[in-house]
Amino acid sequence: MKRLIALLMALCMAASLGACGSGQSSSAAQSSEPVQSADGASSSQSGSSQETQETAAAWQPEKPVQCIVPFAAGGGSDILTRLIIQYADMPTEMVAVNVDGGAGLVGGQQCAAAAPDGYTLLAHNPMNLISQGLTGTSDLWEQLTLLAFVVDDWTMVCTNTATGWKTAEDFINYAKEHPGEVKWGVTGTPIIIADSHRAMEGLGIECTIVPYDGGNETRTALAGNHIQIEVATSADIRNDVEAGEVIPLFAIAPNRCPFMEDVPTLSELGVPVDSGAPRAYFAPANLPEEIVDYYDQLFKSVCENPEFVEACEKVGMVVQYVGAEEGAQRMNNWYESLKPVFEKYGLSG
Amino acid sequence: MSIFAQGFQSLLNEPFSFLLMTFGVFFGIIFGCIPGLTATLGVILLIPVTYAMSPVMGFSMLLGIYVGGISGGLITATLLNIPGTPSSIFTCWDAYPMSKNGQPGQALSIGVFSSLMGGLFSAVALIFIAPQLAKVALQFGNWELFGLTLMAMCIIAVMTEGDPLRSSVGLVFGLMLASIGLDSLTGQQRLTFGSWQLLGGLASTSIMMGLFAITEILMQTRELSHHKQKVSTKGMSFKPPVKALKGCWRTMGVGSVIGTFIGILPAIGQQTASLVTYNYAKSTSKTPERFGKGNPEGIVASETANNAVCGGALIPLITLGIPGDMTTAALLGGLMIHGLQPGPLLFSSNPGIIGAIMLIFLMCNLVMYLMELGLMRVFIRLIDLPRYLLFPFIVFCCILGVYALNNRIFDIWVLLVFGLLGYLFTLCKVPLSPIIMGYLMGKTFEVNFRRAMISAQGDFGDLFNRPIAALFLAASILFVLVPVGLRILRRAKKSGAATI
Incomplete structure (x- = not known):
């Protein structure tokens, strides 16, 4: 019996060590690097840091x-x-x-x-x-x-394959003919909502803005065609764009996104909005x-x-x-x- | 089937998972067989340990605890007539009389074998139903999720054991807890009382550990000094009881189906499944008078059903992100910590994980069976582990785990306050699981309703354009009205009888 208790306690201790480890694993993983670079700093790096x-x-x-x-x-x-x-x-x-x-x-x-x-x-x-x-x-x-x-990061306005839109023009033409019909999903800060309003007003279209909580929710909604437009960050949609499941229409940013070079910015479409x-x-x-x-x-x-x-x-x-x-x-x-x-x-x- | 292959691949890439699975099942059975420690508690306690692991490894351990914990309860139920975990309450009814009649080994092995069959059936259901359901779930929009969560909450309010009014109180309290913090749609502060500590809401781990672990320990310490029975393992044999199971196969099948189905329904779990199966087996039996006196069929009914719930409960968890019972509610937290948002997209974005979860669950059931056969004597002895050593250690683990999750002392205070609150609630006979369910589903419920209304530009009638959502709404109303209606009818009959 005693041996069993001892065994159990040992197991539990191991488990709790694991728990501690998680808190420290971050610092432990980091400490190996900075220590190295600190050594480096004293010798080779001394020039630049001085x-x-x-x-x-x-x-x-x-x-x-x-x-x-x-x-x-x-x-x-x-x-x-x-x-x-x-x-x-x-x-x-x-x-x-x-x-x-x-x-x-x-x-x-x-x-x-x-x-x-x-x-x-x-x-x-x-x-x-x-x-x-x-x-x-x-x-x-x-x-x-x-x-x-x-x-x-780049704020990208994109759509799914179900809508059939390939470019910003396709979308704008459709939205002009069907005011209020397109559901425009947003996530993140209210600035995205404000910029969405600015974009729609500037482009002369009217969509229904639906707020979501996080990029995962908008992606699920876009995949199920519950929304036709998703406003997402370039990093979030990068893989889906490459897989062809998400089609970027335009960027709300000061300049074009480096890995989606052929996607125009909103400013290029004639609406000067430059939130980064x-x-x-x-x-x-x-x-x-x-x-x-x-x-x-x-x-x-x-x-x-x-x-x-x-x-x-x-x-x-x-x-x-x-x-x-x-x-x-x-x-x-x-x-x-x-x-x-x-x-x-x-x-x- | 490619999901399965990818799952197999990701398991093979991390062979350490198999060890963790075995450890999880072992740990789970211990938690299952010690009264007061439950599978849910085991999962909650070990979630912090998984922070540093890969998702596959973490889930190997957590699912092991789940499977082992639900099954392990039968050991104490059989030998001491105390359910080791709440889901084995109905196992006591027949397993204890049988073991008192001098066949404890027989009773245990029937229970263990039934657990295995229930678990395996639900694992197969998980593998075949979940991918199909995920396809349907992608069609679930705001109205459907609103309807589904509403239905789930109605089920909890009515079906949780005890007074429906008290469970509703718990549910509403949980909903209130869920609304603390920044409103996720507008960013406005709600119920923060001007404190920035509350801006992020209350951490679900703190609430769960507080309500389950701390409360349970507070309750149990009241009986710390009570004398306990000792069990002897002399002369027990645990051979698979093929003979004794003659005539039980039908009950086993029924239990598997009912258990899996009840598991899929959100928020009701093992106890309901066991009870329904037990009653079904008894009412359709040729010899109903033998139930409650050591009938193997009774053990089979209860144990198949409660283990079948496990696989069933995983189905809505991975396809919809809605937990099917209390332990999967804890598992939901475990998934999110690893950055995996359960939902239909998980099937395309992370098929490896989905496949691995299915495989792990299947294997855990086998490990559970082998371990309970081989190590039964060990588990029986662990039942009398001294509580005065165990409880302080569990409290210590809770505090450590809560802090490690988000590096905040505040969360420890939340844990302790909720432990006390849970104690007070229990004294007032308010069940705790509706609180947790209300808290976990509150946000999905509210946000989807508001978003649906925004999408429909304020028109609630839009709901009726969505047949699935309307069906959920109708079901919710039925779930509340039918039991109430039945009660009124019964009362009317009684008073009618009295006047005659």
């Missing part, structure tokens, strides 16, 4: 940095952060911590509540923050400092200048690493570095241009 130190400032992290990923493990922000950790050349290690919930607000608030000392970062999407500000859901954006935009979909990094508000500079330079050097660019491409992301100052300017511009749109369509809180 350069940045001379030009930027004296600040350098002295203890591990925590980067909060306010979304579930395995999502886009999570994958990107883990890639950055792998390629970032830092004297200490960076650890990704997933705090999921409330469209990124829970983790975001946790970062905003931390001290602005450069040891707590946040991986977040500027468009989420802007839309939460515009709808009055949260003023989280004002409690954060932007460090850099790192990668970009970048992924960026933030820190708590009132972060000292020299720390902002340190991280801005760090992200810049990561984005310039061809291996990192290639690794991002493999997971469907396109690296597009934008520095702290210019990024903040873009966010303000988007905010200002979207504000009247939100008011017009009754989206603001």
Whole structure:
């Protein structure tokens, strides 16, 4: 009997170790890389890192940095952060911590509540923050400092094979003849809804906007022809486009998507809407200048690493570095241009 | 069939899965045979352990616990007349008398064999029905999902054991829990009371572990010092009881079909299936008076049915994302953690996983049978594992698991608060499973209704353009009205009889 108990306890201990392991596996997996690169930094990398130190400032992290990923493990922000950790050349290690919930607000608030000392970062999407500000859901954006935009995504308007539309013109002609009939599924931030309204008004068509919760739901609805138009991110639909199951019609973005080169942008169709979909990094508000500079330079050097660019491409992301100052300017511009749109369509809180 | 081949491939790629399957079944049987520990609890407890595994490996273990846990309950039911897991309540009725008559080995082996047959039948059903249902499920739009969840909730309210009014209270409470956080369609805050901690809603793992694990432990600690019976395993033989099963084959077939069908229906599970089969077997038997006195047919009825529910319950889970019983509700959480959104698209986007789940389920049933034959003596001894060691350890696992999921201390508080709430609910005789079901289906229910109304531009009549949805709505109304109507009729008859 005693032996049995001992055996059971041992099994349970092993099981609980597994549970602990999951929490730490992320840090363990990362620590192997940064340690290596830290070694590298002291020898081969000393040239480049010293350069940045001379030009930027004296600040350098002295203890591990925590980067909060306010979304579930395995999502886009999570994958990107883990890639950055792998390629970032830092004297200490960076650890990704997933705090999921409330469209990124829970983790975001946790970062905003931390001290602005450069040891707590946040991986977040500027468009989420802007839309939460515009709808009055949260003023989280004002409690954060932007460090850099790192990668970009494209908002694609697409259809299924059942509709028979091959190009934007096919769709527009049909929609003009049948006002209100086409169901237009959206997911993501209310900015997508605002831009959908702008697109429809600019193109002179009328569709019924149906909000969904997540790309998986819109894909299921599109496959069952419950909606005829799906607004999705380029990364989400990439495989389905290649398989021919989803047909991209046009992009709502400042420029064409690199891996769907023949798909026009909405601006090319005569409707000047240029909302991007970048992924960026933030820190708590009132972060000292020299720390902002340190991280801005760090992200810049990561984005310039061809291996990192290639690794991002493999997971469907396109690296597009934008520095702290210019990024903040873009966010303000988007905010200002979207504000009247939100008011017009009754989206603001 | 290519789904099957791909599933086989992904299993072969990860041979470690077979080991995890065996461990899962072993762990499951232990959880099944210790009263108070259930298959659901076993699955919930080990979900955190799967975070670091691949989906195939994780599911090998979780399905093993599910199959083992449901079957393991029969051991305690047979030997101690206590259902080791709630689904074996009706096994007690015949298995215990039989074992008291000096045939404990016989009773156990009949039960184990019935478990195997029920499980295998439902595995075959899963393999053949699920892909077909997935094709139909793609046609399910907002109205259909609204109708389906409404029907499921009506079934829960009426069919959960005890007072329908109390289950409805639980259901509504669950629906309220589901609406906490950001509204997924408009992004507005709801029921957050200004706290950002609540913006993401309450974590389902915290709620489930709180309501099931912590509550159960609180309930059981009240009887911690009670004296327990000891069991001796001397002179038992567990040979497959071909002779004793003569004349039971029909019951076995009926139990498999009823169990699988009840499994497919959302939200009602093993107990209902066992009871329905038991009653059917008794009412159609030539010798109904032998039931309850150690009739092998009674054991067969209960055990085939409750294991057949497992495979049935997996069908709506993987095709529609709607759990067929409480344990699959926990499995739903397990799938989502691995980034797999159950639904018809899973069949085209991840056929390997679907095939693997089917195969794993099939194999777990075989492993369960072999293990229960070979290690029966071990399990019998584990029944008297001291609770004062077990319970603190389970609480510790819960806290660890909840925290590891999302790195938030807040979730631990949710766990503990829900443990206390569950205790209070149990004292007030409000059943806990409607709360969980309301919570899990609340969002699908609400969001699909609102989206359907948006699509139809505010016209509820649009529902009647969709025959399947209208059928679900009609069924929901029937499920609520028929039992109520029957009760009124019965009361009227009684008072009529009184006046005569």
